[in-house]
Amino acid sequence: MSRTIPAAPIYRVSPSRTAERQWPPFQQRPRTVTHSQIFWLNMNVAFTSVVNETPTAYTEEEGFDSIIRASWTDLRFGRVKFVESRTDRSWSVPQVPIRAIAGSSDQVQPLVPLPDPVYLEARGQIRGDWVNSGAEAAGRVCFYSELSGMDGQIKVKTAQGFWLLCNLGAVNSTTDTCNSDLLIWGATTNAAVTILGRVFNETTNFAWSSQQIPLRAMAGVDGQVQPISRYHRPYLLPANVKLRCEINTAVTGNYIAFYAERILE
Secondary structure, three states, rough: OOOOOOOOOOOOOHHHHHHHHOOOOOOOOEEEEEEEEEEEEEEEEEEEEOOOOOOOOOOOOOOEEEEEEEEOOOOOOEEEEEOOOOOOOOOOOOOEEEEHOEEOOOOOOOOOEEEEEEEEOOOOOOEEEOOOOOOOEEEEEEEEEEEOOOEEEEOOOOOEEEEEEEEEOOOOEEOOOOOOEEEEEEEEOOOOOOOOEEEEEEEOOEEEEEEOOHHHHHHHHHHOOOOEEEEEEEEEEOOOOOEEEEEOOOOOOOOEEEEEEOOOO
């Protein structure tokens, strides 16, 4: 009895798959990355643990235009209506719970992005009309923003993951240097919410905030579901430049670690 040998199957490769096969999976594709000068605006809320008290709070005035993209808070029960000072535009009609607007360190997403970014002109402020609906003590809201007109672009052919560490056992500490440009995409910390600080570029002395703010506003928390707070765009730290951290209270064993890409070429 003769047997028929089935023909070998013909596999067709889509054009997209063909293109992918032409580029080995272990080889990175060149890309252009947009980086920004990140900055946090701070709003101190002077609650005094009195139910239904109605303080008004403002962000500080800054001498540059900024684009607000997200927010963080250490408050839980307060309600607020945010208003842009220059345009008098409000972000809600009545006061809404702050946790509906801002993220927090005990949430999966510490920084909650706004539905649309808010352009804040130089010397402009965000006003908060607050109601203390939970007899809460004083707290704050920190707005993650980017300086308008300060974006840049860098071409990246090859990069690798990289981490910078700032040990917080002293009130002033720095990261080590790296001999390559770094794109900092986010940060994590094990510091308590009471640890306030500022992050500086050691060379330019430009700070990421004009006041000391909780490190947790700038970083996710070690041990949480999402331990890294990721930024909208990376911050470019040039080769051989350090970041400096200035904090209010040094605690041995505390740290803030910056999650980055090291540009190899």
